[in-house]
Amino acid sequence: METRIGVCNLCEAICGLRLGIEETTDGPRVTSIRGNPDDPLSRGHLCPKGVALADVYDDPDRLRRPVRRVPSPDGDPARDRWEEIGWDEALDTVAEALASTINVHGRDAVAVYLGNPNVHSLGSMTHGTALVKALGTRNRYSATSVDQLPHQLLAHLMFGHQLMLPVPDIDRTSYFLVFGANPVASHGSLMTVPDFPRRLRDLRARGGRMVVVDPRRTETAKVADEHVFVRPGTDAHVLLAMLHVLFEDELVTTPAYADGAEAVRLAVAPFTPERAEAASGVAADTIRRLTHELAAADGGVAYGRVGISTHPHGSVCVWALTLLNVLTGNLDREGGAMFTSPAIDLVGTGLIGRGHVDRWRSRVRGLIEVGGELPVAALREEIETPGKGQVRALLTVAGNPVLSTPDGAALDRALPGLDFRAAVDLYVNETTRHADVILPPTTLLERDHYDLVFHTLAVRNTARFTPAALPKDPDARHDWEIYRDLALRTLARLDRKPSLKRRLTLQARMRLSPRAVIAGLLRRGRSGVTLKRLLAEPSGVDLGPLRPDRLPGALQTRDQRLHLAPDLVLADVRRLDEAAVPDADELLLVGRRHQRDCNSWLHNSPRLVKGRARHQLLMHPDDLAARGLDDGARVRVASRVGEVETEVSATDTVMPGVVSLPHGFGHGRPGSRMTRAAGVAGVSINDLTDAERLDVSGNAAFSGTPVTVVAAT
Numbered sequence: 129m130e131t132r133i134g135v136c137n138l139c140e141a142i143c144g145l146r147l148g149i150e151e152t153t154d155g156p157r158v159t160s161i162r163g164n165p166d167d168p169l170s171r172g173h174l175c176p177k178g179v180a181l182a183d184v185y186d187d188p189d190r191l192r193r194p195v196r197r198v199p200s201p202d203g204d205p206a207r208d209r210w211e212e213i214g215w216d217e218a219l220d221t222v223a224e225a226l227a228s229t230i231n232v233h234g235r236d237a238v239a240v241y242l243g244n245p246n247v248h249s250l251g252s253m254t255h256g257t258a259l260v261k262a263l264g265t266r267n268r269y270s271a272t273s274v275d276q277l278p279h280q281l282l283a284h285l286m287f288g289h290q291l292m293l294p295v296p297d298i299d300r301t302s303y304f305l306v307f308g309a310n311p312v313a314s315h316g317s318l319m320t321v322p323d324f325p326r327r328l329r330d331l332r333a334r335g336g337r338m339v340v341v342d343p344r345r346t347e348t349a350k351v352a353d354e355h356v357f358v359r360p361g362t363d364a365h366v367l368l369a370m371l372h373v374l375f376e377d378e379l380v381t382t383p384a385y386a387d388g389a390e391a392v393r394l395a396v397a398p399f400t401p402e403r404a405e406a407a408s409g410v411a412a413d414t415i416r417r418l419t420h421e422l423a424a425a426d427g428g429v430a431y432g433r434v435g436i437s438t439h440p441h442g443s444v445c446v447w448a449l450t451l452l453n454v455l456t457g458n459l460d461r462e463g464g465a466m467f468t469s470p471a472i473d474l475v476g477t478g479l480i481g482r483g484h485v486d487r488w489r490s491r492v493r494g495l496i497e498v499g500g501e502l503p504v505a506a507l508r509e510e511i512e513t514p515g516k517g518q519v520r521a522l523l524t525v526a527g528n529p530v531l532s533t534p535d536g537a538a539l540d541r542a543l544p545g546l547d548f549r550a551a552v553d554l555y556v557n558e559t560t561r562h563a564d565v566i567l568p569p570t571t572l573l574e575r576d577h578y579d580l581v582f583h584t585l586a587v588r589n590t591a592r593f594t595p596a597a598l599p600k601d602p603d604a605r606h607d608w609e610i611y612r613d614l615a616l617r618t619l620a621r622l623d624r625k626p627s628l629k630r631r632l633t634l635q636a637r638m639r640l641s642p643r644a645v646i647a648g649l650l651r652r653g654r655s656g657v658t659l660k661r662l663l664a665e666p667s668g669v670d671l672g673p674l675r676p677d678r679l680p681g682a683l684q685t686r687d688q689r690l691h692l693a694p695d696l697v698l699a700d701v702r703r704l705d706e707a708a709v710p711d712a713d714e715l716l717l718v719g720r721r722h723q724r725d726c727n728s729w730l731h732n733s734p735r736l737v738k739g740r741a742r743h744q745l746l747m748h749p750d751d752l753a754a755r756g757l758d759d760g761a762r763v764r765v766a767s768r769v770g771e772v773e774t775e776v777s778a779t780d781t782v783m784p785g786v787v788s789l790p791h792g793f794g795h796g797r798p799g800s801r802m803t804r805a806a807g808v809a810g811v812s813i814n815d816l817t818d819a820e821r822l823d824v825s826g827n828a829a830f831s832g833t834p835v836t837v838v839a840a841t
Contacts, residue, residue: 129148129149129150129159129160130148130149130150130151131146131147131148131149132146132147132149132597133145133146133147133164133594133597133666133667134146134147134161134164134181134573134594134597135572135577135579135592135594136174136177136178136181136572137245137248137249137572137577137579138177138178138181138248138726138730139175139177139248139314139315139726140314140315140316140317140318140319140320140582140585141170141173141175141315141316141320141321141322141323142169142170142320142322142579142582142583142586142592143163143164143167143170143173143174143175143178143315143322144163144164144166144167144169144170144592144667144668145161145162145163145164145174145178145181146161146162146163146164147160147161147573147597148160148161148162149597149598155599156598156599158181158182158185158573158597158598161174161178161179161181161182162174163178164667166667166668167592167667167668168588168590168667168668168669168670169320169322169586169587169588169590169592169668170322170323171322171323171326172323173322173323173326175315175723176723176724176735176736177723177724177726177730177736179735180730180733180735180736181572181573182573183730183732183733183734183735183736184554184571184572184730184732184733185571185573185574185598187732187733189555189556189732189801189802189803189804189805190554190555190568190571191553191554191555191556191566191568192568192601192604193212193213193568193603194212194213194214194215194217194218194219194565194566194567194568195210195211195212195213195556195565195566195568196210196211196213196218196221196564196565196566197209197210197563197564197565198210198211205544205562205798205799206798206799208799210556210566210801213565215603215605218565218567219567219610219613219614219617220617221564221565222523222550222565222567222614222618223613223614223617223618223620223621224621225521225547225548225550225564226238226263226521226523226548226550226614226618227618227619227621227622228621229520229521229547229548230263230264230622231621231622231623231624233518233520234516234517235263235264235265235266236265236266236267236491236517236519237265237267237517237518237519237520237521238263238265238267238519238520238521238522238523239265239267239268239269239507239510239511239519239521239522239523240260240263240265240267240268240269240522240523240524240525241269241270241504241507241522241523241524241525241527241529242256242260242268242269242270242271242525242526242527243270243271243524243525243526243527243528243529243532244271244526244527244532244727245526245527246270246525246526246527247581248579248582249526249572249577249607250575250576250577250578250579250580250608250642250646251569251575251606251607251608251609251611251642252525252526252607252608252611253580253581254580254608254640254642254645254646255607255608255611255612255615255637255638255642256525256607256608256611258611258615258634258637258638259611259612259614259615262615262618262619262626262634263523263615263618266488266497266502267502267507267510267519268500268501268502269501269502269503269504269506269507269529270501270504270527271504271527271532272499272501273498273501273502273503273504273505273825273826273827273828274438274504274532274533274827274828274830275433275434275437275438275827275828275830276317276318276433276434276437276827277437277442277498277499277503277823277825277826277827278436278437278439278442278443278445278446278823278825278827279293279318279437279446280293280483280498280499281443281446281483281485281498281499281696281825282443282446282447282450282694282697283483284482284483284484284485284498284499285485285691285694285696285697286447286450286690286691286692286694287683287684287685287690288482288683288684288685288686289475289482289483289684290480290481290482290483290499291474291475291480291581291584292467292475292682292683292684293318293585294450294453294459294465294466294467295318295319295320295465295466295467295468295585295586295587295674296319296321296429296431296464296465296466296587297427297429297461297462297463297464297465297466297587297673297674298319298321298324298327298331298429298587299327299330299587299588299673300427300462300463300673301331301336301425301427301428301429301463301464302331302334302335302336302337302425302426302427302428302463303336303337303339303421303422303425303427303428303429304331304336304337304338304339304428304429304431305338305339305341305418305421305422305428305429305430305431305452306338306339306340306341306342306348306352306430306431306432307341307342307363307366307367307430307431307432307433307435307436307445307449308341308342308363308432308433308434308435308436308437308439308831309342309348309431309432309433309434309435310342310346310347310348310349310433310720310721311324311348312324312325312346312347312348312351312723313346313347313348313721313722313723314433314721316587317433317434318433318585319431319433319585319587320579320582320583320585320586320587321586321587324348325351327587328351332353337353337354337421338351338352338353338354339352339353339354339355339356339418339421340352340354340355340356341355341356341358341363341366341410341418342355342356342357342358342435343357343358343359343360343435343716343718343782343783343786344718344720344746344781344782344783344786344788345780345781345782346720346781347723356410356414356418357409357410357783358408358409358410359407359408359409359710359712359716359783359785359786359832360435360716360717360718360786360831360832361439361440361710361716361829361831361832362404362407362408362409362710362832363408363432363435363436363439363445364436364439364441364444364445364448364704365399365403365404365407365408365704366404366408366410366415367436367444367445367448367449367452368396368399368404368444368448368701368704369396369399369400369401369403369404369412369415370415370418370419370422370448370452371392371396371399371448371451371452371455372396372397372399372400372401373401373415373416373419373420374419374423374452374455374456375392375393375396375397377416377419377420379419379420379423379455379456380455381455381456381457382454382455382692383454383459383679383680383690385679385680385683385688385689385690386454386689386690386691386692387689387690387691387692387693388691388692388693389455389692389693391692391693391698392451392455392692392693395693395698395701395702396448396701398705399705400412401413401415401416406709407709407710409783419452422452422456422458423456425456425458425463426463427458427461427462427463427464428456428458428463428464429453429458429463429464429465430449430452430453430458430465431449431465432445432446432449434719434721434831435718435831436449437823437827438719438827438828438829438830438831439823439829439831439832440821440822440823440829440832441700441703441704441823441824442823442825442827442829443696443697443700443823443824443825443827444697444700444701444704444824447694447697450465451692453465454690454692459679460676460677460678460679461676462673462674462676466674466675466676466678467674467678467679467682468583468584468585468586468589468674469589469655469671469674469675469678470583470584470586470589470591470655470671471583471589471591471650471653471655471657471669471671472578472580472583472591472646472649472650472653473584473653473654474580474581474584475584475682475684476682476684477652477653479649481499481500482684483498483499483500484497484498484499484500485497485498485499485696486498487500490502490503490506490510491510491513491515491517491518492506492509492510492513493506493509495822495826496825496826498825498826502826503822503825503826503827503828504529504533504534504828505533505534505535505819505820505822505826505828506819506826507519507529507533507539508535508538508539508542508819509819511542511543511545511546512542512545519546520546520547520548521546521547521548521549521550522543522546522548522549522550523549523550523551523552524549524550524551524552524553524559524560524563525551525552525553526552526553526607527553527559528557528558528559528560528727528728528729529559530543530557530558530559530797530812531557531558531559531728531792531793531794531795531812531814532727532728532791532792532814533814533819533828534814534817534818534819534821534828534830535769535770535814535815535817535818535819536558536794536812536814536815536817537769537770537812537814537815538769538770538819540558540559540562540797543559543562544562546562548564549562549563549564550563550564550565550566550567551563551565551566551567552566552567552568552569552607552610552611553566553567553568554568554569554571555729555732555801555802556799556800556801556802557728557729557795557800557802558728558794558795558797558800561797561798561799561800561801562799567605567610567614569604569605569606569607569610570600570601570604570605570606570607573596573597573598574596574597574598574599574600574604574606575596575600575606575607576593576594576595576596576642576643577593577594578592578593578594578642578646579592587674588670588671588672588673588674589670589671589672589673589674589675590668590669590670590671591650591655591657591662591668591669591671592662592666592667592668592669593643593646593659593662593663593666594666595663595666608641608642611638612638612639615634615638616634616635616638619631619634643659646659647659650662655671657669657671696824697824699824700824703824710832712785713785714785714834715751715785715786715787715834715835715836715837716785716786716787716832716833716834716835717765717767717786717787717788717789717813717816717817717832717833717834717835718782718786718787718788718830718831718832719788719789719790719791719813719830719831720746720788720789720790720791721790721791721792722742722790724736724737724739724742725742725790725791725792726792727791727792728791728792728794729792729805731792731793731795731802731804731805731808732802732804732805734804737804737808741809742790743774743775743789743790743793743808743809743810743811744774744775744776744777745763745765745774745775745776745777745787745788745789745837746776746777746779746781746782746787746788746789747776747777747778747779747782747787747837748778748779748780748782748783748784748785748786749778749779749780750784751784751785751787751837752776752778755837755838755839756839757776757837757839759776759777759778760775760776760777761775761776761839761840762774762775762776762839762840763775763776763837763838763839763840764837764838764839764840764841765787765789765816765835765836765837766816766835766836766838767816767817767818767833767834767835768818768834769815769816769817769818769819770815770816771815771816772811772812772815772816773811773840774789774809774810774811775809776837787835787837789811789813789816790810790813791813791814793808793809793810793811793812793813794810794811794812794813794814794815795808795810796808813830814830816833816835817830817833818833821833
C-alpha cells in the first residue's frame with residue numbers, strides 16, 4: 129500500500145490527510161484515510177467527514193458522465209429518465225440554451241446559483257467566477273446570502289474589503305466569548321480552526337475561559353466554562369447592551385485610526401441591559417459581567433457565526449460584535465481578533481474585489497445587491513413573476529437550493545416553469561432533478577487543491593498545495609475544464625459579443641490550469657513561498673502565528689480609516705429600537721448542524737448516517753407537556769409558509785420556547801437519484817423558513833422562525 133498526502137475540503141477546517149492507496153485490477157483505490165500529523169494547521173486532526181471522502185469517490189449514485197433528461201411518455205416528471213451523453217453534446221446543449229436565452233431575453237434572463245462547495249474548490253475559485261462574470265447577468269445568487277452575508281457586508285463597510293474578516297487568535301486568547309457558533313461541530317466558520325477541542329484544552333491550560341451564548345446547549349456549549357441561553361432573534365439586543373455598558377462604564381478604547389465612536393455611543397444609548405433582559409431572557413447582571421470580563425481580559429475576543437448571521441438584524445449583530453473587539457482594544461492584538469498574512473493575499477492584492485452595495489436591485493421586491501449578488505430569497509419570485517427581466521434559465525453549480533434556501537418547497541414548485549435548467553454537480557439531487565442537463569466534475573481526490581479563501585481565514589498562517597491523489601478517468605472533466613468550455617462556447621454563440629480585448633483576455637485566463645494560476649499568484653506574493661517549495665513539502669509550510677499591529681496599514685477603505693458607524697447599519701439599529709419585543713409565548717424554530725453532516729449532502733455515506741438518528745425536532749419537556757405531546761411522538765410543525773411532519777425528542781438542551789430541526793435533511797423527493805440519501809429520515813427545515821424574513825443585507829433570517837407544533841393526525 130502506498131501513502132499519499134491529501135486534503136479534506138468538505139468544511140473550512142481544511143485538514144491535511146494521509147491516504148492509503150492500493151492498486152487493484154480496477155485501478156487505484158483508497159483503503160485508509162488518516163489525519164496528517166505533519167500538517168502545520170490541522171496537526172493530525174480528522175473528523176468523521178474526512179474519513180468519508182472515499183465514499184464520495186466510490187458512490188454508485190455519483191454521476192460520472194453528463195446526463196440529459198428524457199421526458200416520460202405520459203408527461204409525469206417523476207417518471208422522466210436520464211441518459212448519458214457525450215461531453216461535446218452536453219456542453220453544446222447548455223451553451224446553446226444559455227446563449228439563446230440571452231439573445232432573446234437579455235443577460236438577466238439567465239440566473240446562476242453557486243452552492244457552498246464552490247469556495248472549497250480551487251477550480252471554482254479560479255475559473256467558476258470567470259464563467260459567471262462572462263455570462264454578465266445580475267441575477268447572481270449563492271449560499272453567501274444563506275448564512276454569512278452580514279459578515280462580508282460589515283467587512284466591506286468598516287474595513288474596506290468584503291473578505292477583511294477578523295479571525296479569533298484562538299491559540300493565544302485568554303477569554304473566548306461565542307455567540308451563535310458551534311466550532312466543536314463545525315471546526316470553525318469564517319475561522320479556519322481544525323482540532324478545536326484540543327485548542328480549547330490549550331486555552332484552559334493557559335488559565336483562559338470560554339463562554340457561549342446560544343438558545344441551544346450545543347456541542348460547544350456543553351464543553352464551555354459557561355453557557356447562557358438567549359431567545360432566538362434577540363442577540364442584537366444583548367450585543368448592543370454590551371456596547372452600552374462599555375460606554376456607560378467608561379471601558380471604551382477607540383483606536384486612533386477609527387472614526388465614528390460618538391455616533392456609536394448615541395446609537396446604543398437606548399439599549400440598556402434591562403431592556404435586553406426583557407427581550408432576550410439574558411439577565412442584565414450577566415450582560416454587564418460578560419462585558420467587563422471581555423474588556424478586562426488580557427487578549428480576549430468575541431466571535432459569532434450562523435446564529436447571529438441568520439437573524440432579522442444579522443448585520444446589526446455582526447457590527448456590534450465587531451465593535452466589542454474594537455472598543456475593548458482587542459482588535460489587531462495577540463489573543464484578540466486579528467488578520468491573516470496568507471501566502472496568496474486575496475485582500476491586499478485585490479484578487480477579489482472590495483465589494484459594493486446597492487449598485488442594482490432585484491426586479492420584483494427591490495432587494496439590494498451586496499458584493500455583486502442578490503439575496504437567494506428572491507430567486508423564486510424572479511422565476512415566477514412575468515415581465516421584462518424574468519429569469520427563464522438557471523445554472524446551478526454545486527448547490528441544492530431546494531433544501532438549503534428559505535421556503536425551499538416554493539422554489540421546488542417554481543423550477544419546472546423555467547425554459548431551461550442546467551447543473552454542474554455530482555448528483556441528481558432535490559434541485560438538479562429538475563435540470564435538463566447535468567455536467568458532473570471530478571471529485572476532490574482526482575484534482576489539485578489549494579485553499580485560496582480558507583488560508584485567508586485561518587487561525588495560523590500556513591500554505592499547502594495538494595496534487596491530485598488519484599488519476600481522473602480519461603473521459604472525466606475537472607470543474608475548471610467545464611467552466612472553461614461553457615464560457616467559451618456560450619460567448620461564441622452570443623449575438624452581441626464582448627469586445628475582442630475582453631474575449632482574448634477571458635480565453636487566456638480560462639486556458640490556464642489552476643496549478644499554473646497558483647504558481648503565478650505565489651510568485652506575486654511576499655511570503656517567499658513558491659509552488660516548487662509546496663510540491664516539495666506537501667504537508668504544508670508553516671508561516672507562523674497571526675501578526676499584530678497590521679492596522680491601519682492593512683485597511684482597504686479609501687481613506688485608510690476604520691469606519692465604526694456605517695449609515696446602513698445605524699438605520700437598522702433605529703429600526704430595531706422601534707420594533708416590538710418578540711412574543712414570549714411564541715415557539716421559535718432554530719436550525720442545527722452535526723459533525724457527521726455536510727449541509728445538504730454526504731447523507732449517501734453509510735459511515736456517516738449510521739448510528740443514532742439525529743433528524744428529530746428537539747423540544748423542551750415543558751413545551752411538550754403544555755401541548756399534551758409525548759416524547760417520540762409524530763408532530764406537525766407549521767410556519768407561515770409551510771408545514772412538515774417528523775418525530776419530536778424531549779430535551780433540556782433547548783431553552784423553553786425554542787424548537788430545533790437540523791439543516792440539510794429532506795431527501796427522497798421524486799426524481800432524485802441519491803438513492804441511499806433518500807432512506808435517511810428527516811424533513812427540510814427550509815420548507816418552514818420564510819423568504820420574506822430578511823436582514824437588511826438580504827441574508828435569510830432562518831433563526832427564530834415562528835412555528836406551531838401539534839400532534840400529527
